[in-house]
Amino acid sequence: MSDEEAFTIECSNCAKPLSEVWALPPKDGSNPNKNVTIVVKCPWCGDKSWAKKTTGRFAFGDTVHSRIENVESKLDEDGNEHLMVMTGKGTE
Ligand SMILES: [Zn+2]
16 A cells, blocks of 8 residues: 555646546455556646556545546556556536
8 A cells, every 4th residue: 555545646737636546445356566667648738747656556546637537547567567557628
């Protein structure tokens, strides 16, 4: 489990909050210490967040600035997970 239960990921360029992120309990049989890198695309400036390196499982939520559209998960050869979160513009 990550040491952070919930956090917000912001755009590295325009600093808009792009996604609320919550830690989830590990699935049975899964590795709770699996390394995860999270990057969120910014719908406003076309840039993206800094890569957030953490461990565990996560849920992603909208902010007023962005809607979560899709989360693409890829595993590298070491079994580390790379999450790319695609977003659309929110209401502000
Ligand atoms: Zn941005």
